[in-house]
Structure formats: structure tokens, C-alpha cells
Amino acid sequence: MQKVTTGAEDRISELIERIGYHNDRYHVHDDPEIPDAEFDELVRELRELETANPELIRPDSPTQTVGADPSTLFAPVEHRMPMMSLDNAFDREELNAWADRARRRLAAEDLGDLVCELKFDGLAVSLRYVNRKLEQAATRGNGRVGEDITANILTISSIPHRLPGNAPDVLEVRGEVYMPLSAFEELNAEQDRAGKARYANPRNTAAGSLRQKDPTITATRGLSIWCYSVGEVQGGPALDTHSATLELLDTLGLPVNPETATVGSLDKAWEFVVRSESKRHGLPYEIDGAVIKVNRLDLQEELGATSRAPRWAVAYKLPPEEKTTKLLDIHVSIGGKGKATPFAALEPVFVGGSTVAMATLHNEDQVREKDVRPGDTVVVRKAGDVIPEVLGPVLADRPDGLPVWEFPEVCPCPHQQPLTRQEGDAAHYCRFPRCPEQLRGWIEHFAARNALDIEHLGEQRVRLFIDLGFISDVGDIYSLPYDRIRELEGFGELSVANLAAAIEASKQQSLARLLVGLNIRHLGDTTCELLAEAFGSLERIMGASVEELAEVDGIGPIIAESVYEFFLSEVNQEIIQKLPKELLEASSSDAEAEVEALPQTLEGMTIVVTGGVEGYTRDGVGAAIKARGGKAPGSVSSKTTALVVGENPGASKLEKAEKLGIPILDEAQFQRLIETGELP
DNA sequence: ACACCTCGAGTTCT
DNA sequence: CTCGAGGTGT
Numbered sequence A: 001m002q003k004v005t006t007g008a009e010d011r012i013s014e015l016i017e018r019i020g021y022h023n024d025r026y027h028v029h030d031d032p033e034i035p036d037a038e039f040d041e042l043v044r045e046l047r048e049l050e051t052a053n054p055e056l057i058r059p060d061s062p063t064q065t066v067g068a069d070p071s072t073l074f075a076p077v078e079h080r081m082p083m084m085s086l087d088n089a090f091d092r093e094e095l096n097a098w099a100d101r102a103r104r105r106l107a108a109e110d111l112g113d114l115v116c117e118l119k120f121d122g123l124a125v126s127l128r129y130v131n132r133k134l135e136q137a138a139t140r141g142n143g144r145v146g147e148d149i150t151a152n153i154l155t156i157s158s159i160p161h162r163l164p165g166n167a168p169d170v171l172e173v174r175g176e177v178y179m180p181l182s183a184f185e186e187l188n189a190e191q192d193r194a195g196k197a198r199y200a201n202p203r204n205t206a207a208g209s210l211r212q213k214d215p216t217i218t219a220t221r222g223l224s225i226w227c228y229s230v231g232e233v234q235g236g237p238a239l240d241t242h243s244a245t246l247e248l249l250d251t252l253g254l255p256v257n258p259e260t261a262t263v264g265s266l267d268k269a270w271e272f273v274v275r276s277e278s279k280r281h282g283l284p285y286e287i288d289g290a291v292i293k294v295n296r297l298d299l300q301e302e303l304g305a306t307s308r309a310p311r312w313a314v315a316y317k318l319p320p321e322e323k324t325t326k327l328l329d330i331h332v333s334i335g336g337k338g339k340a341t342p343f344a345a346l347e348p349v350f351v352g353g354s355t356v357a358m359a360t361l362h363n364e365d366q367v368r369e370k371d372v373r374p375g376d377t378v379v380v381r382k383a384g385d386v387i388p389e390v391l392g393p394v395l396a397d398r399p400d401g402l403p404v405w406e407f408p409e410v411c412p413c414p415h416q417q418p419l420t421r422q423e424g425d426a427a428h429y430c431r432f433p434r435c436p437e438q439l440r441g442w443i444e445h446f447a448a449r450n451a452l453d454i455e456h457l458g459e460q461r462v463r464l465f466i467d468l469g470f471i472s473d474v475g476d477i478y479s480l481p482y483d484r485i486r487e488l489e490g491f492g493e494l495s496v497a498n499l500a501a502a503i504e505a506s507k508q509q510s511l512a513r514l515l516v517g518l519n520i521r522h523l524g525d526t527t528c529e530l531l532a533e534a535f536g537s538l539e540r541i542m543g544a545s546v547e548e549l550a551e552v553d554g555i556g557p558i559i560a561e562s563v564y565e566f567f568l569s570e571v572n573q574e575i576i577q578k579l580p581k582e583l584l585e586a587s588s589s590d591a592e593a594e595v596e597a598l599p600q601t602l603e604g605m606t607i608v609v610t611g612g613v614e615g616y617t618r619d620g621v622g623a624a625i626k627a628r629g630g631k632a633p634g635s636v637s638s639k640t641t642a643l644v645v646g647e648n649p650g651a652s653k654l655e656k657a658e659k660l661g662i663p664i665l666d667e668a669q670f671q672r673l674i675e676t677g678e679l680p
Numbered sequence B: 001a002c003a004c005c006t007c008g009a010g011t012t013c014t
Numbered sequence C: 001c002t003c004g005a006g007g008t009g010t
Helices: A006-027 A036-052 A092-105 A181-193 A203-208 A214-217 A242-251 A264-283 A297-303 A364-370 A437-449 A459-467 A474-479 A483-486 A495-506 A511-517 A525-535 A537-540 A546-548 A556-570 A572-580 A589-597 A618-627 A651-660 A667-676
Strands: A075-076 A114-120 A123-130 A133-139 A146-148 A170-178 A225-235 A259-261 A287-294 A313-317 A322-334 A339-351 A354-360 A377-383 A387-393 A419-421 A428-430 A607-610 A643-644
Touching: A006 A036, A006 A297, A036 A572, A092 A264, A092 A297, A114 A133, A114 A242, A114 A495, A123 A203, A123 A225, A123 A287, A133 A146, A170 A203, A170 A572, A181 A203, A203 A214, A225 A242, A242 A297, A259 A264, A264 A287, A287 A297, A297 A313, A313 A572, A322 A387, A322 A437, A339 A364, A339 A377, A339 A387, A354 A387, A364 A387, A437 A474, A437 A511, A483 A495, A511 A537, A525 A537, A546 A556, A556 A572, A607 A618, A607 A651, A643 A651, A643 A667
Parallel strands: A607 A643
Antiparallel strands: A075 A146, A114 A259, A114 A287, A123 A133, A123 A170, A170 A225, A287 A313, A322 A339, A322 A377, A339 A354, A339 A428, A377 A387, A419 A428
């Protein structure tokens, strides 16, 4: 196809030159020749041309670079005023509870007018305008520190680069960047044409678009923004209500969502919530709830904030989306210890932001209790926003005579050995020691991050090596036939070297990790550490009696028996023979030496963490707590000293901690706690 | 014997 | 995240 772009190409060059000139007059000489509106018009024309002809976008185009130094992209930015998150309410009752709490705190005991807004499903950002010029844009991050995304934000056409003369001297605007459904569909149509994978949902795609290293890509994604509050403000008109703030933003040319209402009572606010729920699917963008704010700023100030959220606002979260789909069949998967778990094979359905084709059914009793049968139409949703869950069948749609599902009698692997369920157990097990499914699970477990941490040995390769007969137990990992692997398709010199190096490195792992890798029933990370610490070497653990094992604090008769049995087995002894000497001689002392060096600030404390904490991986937080002498269990109980709330916290832990009156710490308070051992 | 902690395992999709 | 099950203390 002949390109018909000469006209556009020339015009783009001309625009780039003129914009560059006026930009220079404005910023460098502070002596603009043309009015702002005319300047913006030039930029808009350029942007339109570029949108129509993405292949003509030049890296030096001002739409990509105006005012932004690309080298600062994603650099940390400390917010002058923290970007707080909101407390959630899931029903009317919780909404009432919020209002009651707030009222009790006020001298006047009246919240006054309430502003109702939609809650947009996008990414919270902060735009900082200094002297009416957009100087810096940042993500929310953890609320205190975000990432610089100025270069990318400048490519969003609905965000003004400059504000009119009546704007405050310093204005921090908070808003939600989102991808309109039309832009999302257009993008996916393009992906289809290019034969590429579709994007899953607008929210994640918007996030991905803002995270581009190359702003030219962000520019083509059709992102937009809704502005809904301010941070730091200097100069400008005095404001005394939130609705006046929104009006100001609107008059400054910042996009403010029109679906906003100021109401006089909680009843009216609830009506807004109910309406937003029914409107949800008619909107050209996605929402995940509604937000209710106290309108008067003096009352907002009086109410103040907790460590993580203001008391003057609450987010109503829409219930998770439910969809119906066909239950095609119920299969069984075999875990690394032989556990047989039934799961639903579903007709793929888009629910809660992603396509779901499988969902666990846990065990036989769960299937029976839900009474779901292959051929049923079932209701599906995302539990906790992530894990797909089958709620139950739509009985009205059940075909006549649909048979009840029976737990399969044999393992799905070619050996077809029986699956058995013992009295008192909820699970079925495949007890065939040479079951290839179990072997695959064991090898993967051995290579996993919390065990011997062997990179480049993932599920695909494990399957392949088992099929080819290279591996028939974990011991074989250390005598892989590299000559033959080199000849396999998809294995180059480099990938073989990487794999070999990763396996070599695993020989240095600690005793506890080796124990984890051995895949002994009832032993996980924690119990393995207990054993490693108590006995110091594999040899001593192997030589211990059941009674000696059970003497360890935290090890009871059942686990002791399980460990004893494992090492009694001849098959397992042979496997251990195959392991490299370095591993077998691994002791628990090396790792501890480092740990002891840290001040034991958390001695005697039990710290539970929910959500991600800045600067740590999920496991890393627990390790940091333990390294300082504290305990870090996965759930809140009456023994918990404090709950640390990070990014995207889980509701259940938070709720329980509040009910039990356990102190709740934000990330800054957690940092202080770790360093000094002091609770706020 | 019971209640209450903890721990472990399996799990979805990008 | 949720469920099931082992360990510990009363």
C-alpha cells in the first residue's frame, strides 16, 4: 500500500518547529508571542496528526518531551501532601457506621452536605502545577512516595500543560488516569489485526501504558483523566467546600467528572450509590464504586485522618461482578505430595477484569455441598478480587437427568493408580510413589524460590526432562545430561549454561532450604527452619528418633512421625545419596551468623503484615521481622502485637485487627518500629 | 476435650 | 485468599 503521508509529514515538521520556538519564548525568555490558547491549539493539531499517523511520531516531538526530562522517568517523588487511600464500605450498614463514627467526632454532630462521586477504576496520580505550568506528575505509589511519570502524563491530551491566569500559583491536582472503553476496544482491535494477544482489561492496560519507558507509546493509548481533589495549594481563590474545589478545577480546564452530586443526607447519598450501581454498565469508562465526602472543608479538617485514610470520606465498593458460564467438566490435579484437587473446567468467561477458564473446587465435599455437575450453568466470581470461585449451579438451567459428579477412582496420569481418601481426611491422595504427576510437583517444589531456588528450571522444562527420562527423582537434577539437552530444540549454548550455573549455585543453599526441597509431608518453610536450627545437620536429623524429633518446640508426634518415616524409606535414602556432598553437609549456622548481627528490636513481638510494603518483597517483610527477633505469622490473632498495613491491604486482616483493638501501623511507623522497636 | 494459634498447600492470570 | 489440619495451652 502506497503511503499518503507526505502532507501530514510536512505539517508535523512545521508544527514541531513552531511549537519549539514558542515553547522557548515562553519558558526560556518568559516572553510569549502568542496567547496560551493558540499555543495549545498548535499542540492539539500536532497530537491529532500523530494519533492518526502513529508511524510519523518523532522522538523529538514536543508531545513527547515538552517540559519533561525523560531521564527522570520513574524516579521517586515525595508527595508534598500524602496521597491517602480511602476506607471501604460494602453495604448500607457499613456506610451508616462510617457516618456515625464521623458524627461523634464532630462538635456539631452534623456532617452537613455530602458530595457523591463515582469511583473510577484507574490509577491515582498527582499533577503539580507551579506558576500555572505542569511541572511534575507522579503516581500514588505508597501514598508518601510515588514515581515520576511527567513525560508520560504530558502525552495525555485532556491534561492541560498550562493553566489559565486565575489559577493558584502552586496547585497539586489529584485524579485518576483511566482508559476509556472506546480506546480500550480500539487498542484491542489493533492487537487483533496485528495477530497479537488482546489486553485483559482497561485498568491494567492504563497502568501498563503509564509505565512505558517510551512516552511515544503512552501517547497512542488514548488515556484520559478525572480530577477529583487537590493536594498542596498556594494562592488562588479561598475555598471552603469540596464542591467549590471541583468547580475550580473545572474552570481551570481540568477534566472533572459530570456524574457528581452534592446531597443533604446519607439517605440521598445511598440513592446515589444505588444509582451508580445500575449505571455501571452504561458508562464509557469503568467504575468500581462510589465515593462519599463531607463537603465542608472546615469539617474535614476537624475530622482529620487516621494513619492511612481520612475520616471525612468513605468509598463504597460495588460487590464483585458475578457471571454465569457453562461448567464443561470437573478434572483433578495432582500436587507434589500426591494430593488430588478437583477443579472446574469452565467455558471461558470474562469476569472481574480477566478471563476465567479454571477454578479450584478444593475437595470432594466442597463439590458435593455446592452440588455442581458437569453440564451445569454455574455462577462465577473473583474471591478477593483475584481467585476465581464457583458459587453454585443455576438449578433452573440444569438439564434433566444430569448425573451427580463422582470423584474419579484413579489418578489422571498414565499409570492410573487409585485415588484414595482416608477416614477423617478431606482430601484424596494418589499414593503411587512413581507417579509422574507427583514427581513433576516435587521437582518444581525442589526448584522453587523458598527451597533450592533453581532459576531456569520451570514447569515446562521439568515436564520435558521427565518425559525424556532425564529426571526420575530430585537427585537426577545434579546429573543432567547436558550434552543431550544442548541438542534439544529451544536450548542454546547460553540457556544450557544458565541452567547449569543455577543448579551449581543451589549446592550452596542452607539445610533448612534443602529440607523444604525434600518435600516431606507436613513440613513447610517454618517447620524446616525449626528442625534445621534444632539439629544443625541433615545427618543428625536422619539419626533422630521420633521422640527426639517431637521434642522440638512446634513439632508434634504427627510431624515427627512423618519426618522419621521419610528418612526410613529406602527409596528416599537412595535419592539422598544422589544429592551433592555440599548440600548434604549444609548446616544451619551460616545463615544465622548474618541474622545475629542485626539488633533484635522486635524480640517478643508478633507482627502481621497485609499488603505490599515499599522496599520489600512479600516474603522479605517476614524475613526482616524474623531477622530482628520478631514473629511474622500470616494471620491476625489476639497474640498479634501490631498489624502493618501496606499497599492494597486485605480487608479481612484489617477488620479482625480493628475488632481486637490491635494497633495498626502504616509503612513509616513500621520502619520506625523495625529500627527502634518502639510502637507509636 | 476444646479453643485458639499457626502452618502448609493449592490456586488464577498477567 | 481460603481451607484443612497439626501443635499447644487450658
